[in-house]
Amino acid sequence: MRAPFNTLFGRLFGVLLVAIVLAHALAFFWFHHYGQPPPPPPERFIEQPDGTMVPEHKEHHRPWFGGPVVPLTFQFVSLIIAAWYGAKLLSRPIQRLSEAAERLSLDLDSPPLDESGPLEARQAASTFNLMQKRIREQVSQRARMLGAVSHDLRTPLSRLKLRLEQIEDTRLQGQMRQDLDDMIGMLDATLSYLHEQRTSETRHWLDVQALVESMSENAQDQGSDVQFAGTCAPLQVQPMALRSCLNNLIDNALRYAGSARIELTDSRDALIIRVIDHGPGIAADKREAVFEPFYRLEGSRNRNSGGVGLGMTISKEAAERLGGRLDLEETPGGGLTAVMWLPRA
Structure with missing residues (x-):
């Protein structure tokens, strides 16, 4: 029975429903006890100068708090509190998700997001944690691939530099050596750039x-x-x-x-x-x-x-x-x- 109220919509609807019901119940109770004028006192007569008797006229007033001011004020305050709590209820999961995303941008190994709260918040936290896990796996896989690429490319380049010594043409040998040095420099710079991209460092x-x-x-x-x-x-x-x-x-x-x-x-x-x-x-x-x-x-x-x-x-x-x-x-x-x-x- 409590499952429908374990969502953001259910909780917000429940808070507003309780606030409206309580406000109207108080208004009904208030008007029932204070809204009606008090019973009139026993009728009294006043003798006029001509000897006739006329009934004494008195106005009966309700107490100052018997009007609509108090219940309407209570309704107003109740709805403000319900709206404030509802807005906080809606913004809390978004704020948690935003903070977790900021931590993830600084450190891929940051702790996962707590999967608690309403249904929508739990689903968002679960999806975020799954995304973080996949990102870490991809980064780790790329790191392994970069290591393999570095090793596999350096080995034939080193062999080529050794075989250059067998070339008798000095000018051609110098040109090829320069090309190989450029290739090794490009490889080092590229690996350094990719390493900078994947490195996460605390402040x-x-x-x-x-x-x-x-x-x-x-x-x-x-x-x-x-x-x-x-x-x-x-x-x-x-x-x-x-x-x-x-x-x-x-x-x-x-x-x-x-x-x-x-x-x-x-x-x-x-x-x-x-x-x-x-x-x-x-x-x-x-x-x-x-x-x-x-x-x-x-x-x-x-x-x-x-x-x-x-x-x-x-x-x-x-x-x-x-x-x-x-x-x-x-x-x-x-x-x-x-x-x-x-x-x-």
């Missing part, structure tokens, strides 16, 4: 200023011109994602400009990290296109520039996983500035 408080200073000093120790300026307070981020994003931006600046400058601008709402170079820059109509996988500008399609067109893609997706965004702007005086905006909330 931690990180001293971003110390991280940027360390990356700048490491680059200088390797002979690269990377400068640093600005200060900031610790920020809750995914450390590996932030490091990957900054590494790609710095490498891109060094590849095309030969130097880079990192500036931190902190505020109560967000942290802004700028990676500035004074290289050839990118035309305004192509700045969005460079975020596409494997996209490279025509001017960079040469062996000296290197890269396969995945660095900016990895950086943009890493910034979005951190809840921020990555934009490209023209550097005053010429060049490219990558602006990464990271929220503090």
